[in-house]
Each structure stands twice: as structure tokens, then as C-alpha cells.
Amino acid sequence: MAEMTYRDAVAAAIAQEMERDPSVVFLGEDVAAAGGVFKATVGLLDKFGPERVVDTPIAEQAILGAAMGAAMTGLRPIAEIMFSDFLAVCWDLVANEIAKTRYMTNGQVSLPLVIRTGNGGGVRFGAQHSQSVENWAMMIPGIKVVAPSTPRDVIGLLAAAVRDPDPVLFFEQKSLYATKGEVEEGEIVDELGRATVVREGRDVTIVALAAMVPRAQAAAELLAAEGIDAAVIDLRSLVPLDVTTIANSVVATGHLVTVEENPRLCGWGAEVASIVAEECIFDLDGPIVRVTTPHVPLPAAEALEDAAMPSPERIVAGVRHSLA
């Protein structure tokens, strides 16, 4: 075991996969010589050379088009879109081309590619560099959607994404880059679509993703002080969605609270709530509660952004509402 930052885990994961498989290539803006604007890809250029670690112009369509064309002809590209907000300028490639091509071609074309992107708020960047857009991705048939909460999971899930035969949108939460965690030695590879129960509990199930996981854990500590025993599930991936792990926990606790960084409408928790309502309604002993960022663009100022994003206190309030 060694301690590693979420940021360094990104480079470690890419290096692990590039060493293993010469068909893995990596491209994006400022990713090679500069080591990434978040310094998450430092050292890769030196290690793997300019043919496999490539700086691009500011041209997100060109980046994803290059990744797609390379994936359909034998490479396994990892493309970086610096901020997930910028996915909006290349969404045609994501939603219309990458997601649909296998289906439209009756399975002729495989697109084993990963789009890594810095997602989410908490870093005071304002409304165009802070969005949580994982729910945009979740709505499109044909792409897998992954968002790790710990350095260890960055490696395990990014490795799984690179090895996956389908296109994967990999959301790294920007406010987590500096966080540290224990990472085991040797190769780490997870399976996509497996949620983790990060805290067992009998009274309520809190389901969270990425940066909302540590906040849910903090809320569970607060709840424990008042005698409420909360289970916390780190979803880790939205597609595939680990309904089994959620349902097993909800059946045991009778209460579900989702914690979502995305704005309210059509957030991923709405889908989870709908599934649980449809399939576990008779196991519920209280309302399903969604704790989300309100349906607003994210403001820049510290006080405003903190007020907008789900906090441990708001999660506690949500749990109390479900248990009331």
C-alpha cells in the first residue's frame, strides 16, 4: 500500500495501460509537454514518446473525431476533454457518432475508446468550468459512464474503461484531484458496473457518486452521532448501473436518499429513484429523497458555490425527511 493523490492516480492508470498495450494512445489539449492543466498526466510524454502521447490544438471535435477514427481502425485511444463543460462543443461526436455507430452499423464497428474529462464544482471556476454533466452522458444509449471517487478507483476504473470494448465517458471530479488515498501495489483493474458499499448501515441507504461520496460519508458520521445508522453506496458507474447493490441495500433499510452534484432536473438520481419506486416500492418505509444541486448554473463565489452544492448538512436533512 502506498498513499497517492487522485491526480497522480490518473497518470499511473494511463501508464499502466500504455505499458500493457501498445495500441493505447493518449491525446488532448496540453496533455503531453505540459502534463495537463490539472497536472494529472505528468511524465507520460517522457515515458511513451510523442507518437503515443499527443498534444492537440484547442479543437474538441478534432480530438474526439481523431479518437473515434483511431478506435475504429485498431487503436485504443484515451482522449482528454479538459473540462466536461467543453463536451458541449463536441457533443455531436459523443452523442451522434461515437454512441450510435455500433448500433447503426449492425455491430460492424467497435469503438474501444475512453473520453476522460474534468467534471464538477467545488473549485470556484464558475458556471462554464464547474458543471456536473454525468447525467447528459447517461441519457445517450451506447456509451458507458464512469466516475471514480478515490485514487484507487481512478486506477481500477480507468484501466477497466481502457480495456472495455465500448466507448466510456470517464468523469474525474476536479475537486478530488488533490485528495489522497491508499493504493495497493501492482496492477489494478476493476469491472465496470459494480457499486461499492463504502459504509454498511441499517437505517437508510445513501447513494452517491464521485465528490458526493466523501460528503455522504461525512453526513453518515453526523447521523451516527444522533443514532441513525446510514449505509453509503459509491455508485462508481452510471452505465452500467448497479441496480442490484442499490436494491439489496434499500430492501434492508427501507429508505433511499440520492446525493447528486448535477442540477436537479433529470439528474441520475431521478432514474435511480424511478427504478427503486418501480421495483422496491413495498420495501420502502418513507419517501425517496433526492439531494441535488438546485436547478441553477453553478455560481463562482465560494459562499454561493458552497450553498449550491449538496453539503453533509443538506444530506443529513434529506435523510431526516425520508425517516420522518
Added chain:
Amino acid sequence: MFSSRPKPETMTAPAAGASAPSLAPAAPPQEVRLSLYRRMLEMRGFEKRAYDLFLQGLVKGTSHLGLGQEAVAAAFGEAMRPDDYTFATYRGHNHTLARGVPMVPVMAELMGRETGLMAGKGGSMHLTSVEHGMMGSYAIIGAHLTIANGAAWSAKVRGTDQVAVCFFGDGTTNIGAFHEALNLAAVWKLPVVFVCENNLWMEYTPIGSVTAVRQPAAGRAGAYNLPPVLVDGNDADAMYAIATSSIARARAGEGPALIEALTYRHGGHSRADPAKYRPEDEVRQWLERDPLPRYRFRLAADGVAAEALDRIEAEAQATVDEATAQAQASAEPPVGLVEKDVFADGGATWRR
């Protein structure tokens, strides 16, 4: 290199009856010319039949025909190596046939049948046959230029000498992805040939009225440090010459090319468009420049017997008739296909 080519501003669309522009190349060998003629005839027959099948209600939805633009696709089909990559648009029937994709599955795809190229899941606008190097027909303007770059980049990284050829219309030159793709191809020196089929009309709008330069592709080439290339897209020999030379350059590692081929759409933009907005004189002049009768005339003038040309025409028509019959005899696709092949496991499962 730049100065050795004519400036696009000095070149005009060839008038009716005019000879090919000044880049007059040596004529291709006769077997190539006969093959070009056969390919164009098959495309012409296919597109005319597709139109008839619409009118009979046997092809649904929409379709964008390449009637009149056959010489461009045929020439590149002839010049490309089997392992090269084609990227085309929703007006991609010609380019698909040009790669040797059999006509039956293409026709069946238009008709929404089980034996269709994609079993009916793609339709007219998405014809794809990876085994023939036909890497897809893309129906939203611009994206596929960037995707063609990716295939070319991949060929470079994998150390093959494959070339990607990407066809698009004049309207594409005004969207951002065109410029992103051209810049990246030039900066990375990719083995990709971009072919703009300038048919003078962006859907229902004259391209000149919405474009800042006179030649929508050639007029932009300089911005990407590429020579401007303007070719008579209705001259199969001229197209074959530029296809051969640009592919050879790309294959040799000399980087991308941007070709503007002047041509004309005999029909409207799509099935729903009678194209009444086009001046009658313009239509008449371009119909006189139809690449097929023009090519037959040239082959005959160069000594090919009329009987030989008649035979090729009859064989092409028979191929179209046979394809129509076979496609029409095919069943509709099983509805089980709806939830197939969203993901690589063959299904559409998003939960566990």
C-alpha cells in the same frame, strides 16, 4: 508547390462544352477507363432505381441521391487500395458502391430489409461496410472529416501506409469541424485526402451566397498550408488523375490533400426536394456536362467499339435489376434487432 498551381480565383466553373480545366492529365489505361465507365453506369442505374422505389413506396424515409456526381466516387473507388478507408456523407450510395460493396445489400438497406448492409438499422444515410473499407456514411455535416483524420492517424501510428479518403459537399466547408479537421490533418501531416464535391448548392441555398470565398474548399486550402486544387468533377479521367496523385502523396507520407471537384446534383437535395429553386439555364448547362454521356463519347472517340460500350451499359442495368429483385424478395428485419448491438456484448443492457 503553392505557386506552381493555378490560383482558384483565376479558375471558373467550366462552361457547357468546354474542355477539362488546365490540369489535363494523361488518359488512364483503357481497362481503367472501362472500369470507370461501368462503375458510373452502375451508380447511375442504382440511384435512378432508388428514386423509382421511393415513388413506389418501397423505400421509406429520406434519401440523398448522387445522380450527376458519379465521376468523383468512381474515380476514387478505382484509385484506392482495398485496405484504404472511405468516409462519406448521407449522399453516400455512390461512394459505397465505389468500394466494391455488392449492390444487393445496399439496395436492401434502402428498402429496410433483413439482408440490408446493416440489416435495416442504418438506412440510406449510414451505409457502412467495414470489410470493404467503407468506414461509414455520416449524416451530420462536418464530424466525419475529423473521424477520417483518426483513421489516417491510426494508419500512421500502426505503421501501415493506408490512406483515408473523405468526401463531403460544399456546404460542409462552412462548419467548424471542417476547419478543425483540415488544421489537424495539416499539423499532424496525416495520410488523408479530403474531397469536396462542390455541386453549387448547399441544400436549397446557392453556396456562393453563404461563403466568403469563391471556391468553398480550394479557396480555404491556403489557410491550412495546402495547395488549392480545383478539378472538373464531371470528368472521370481528370478525377482519376487527381485521385491517383493525391493518394500517392498521402501514402508516401507527404500529408493531406484538399480537392474541390466541381460537379452538379441532377436532382434535389433529398427526396422531398423538387429543386425548383435552381435557374433553368444552370440546370440545362450542367445536364449537358453529364459525366456519363460525356465519357461514352470520349471512349468512343478514342476507339472503343460501340458494341463494347453497349454491352457494359446492358450489364450495369442487369446488375441493378437483379439487385432490385433480390432486395425486394428479402424479408423485413426481425424486431429482435431493436435491442441488439448497442454495446459490444451484443445487447442493450445498461443495468445489472
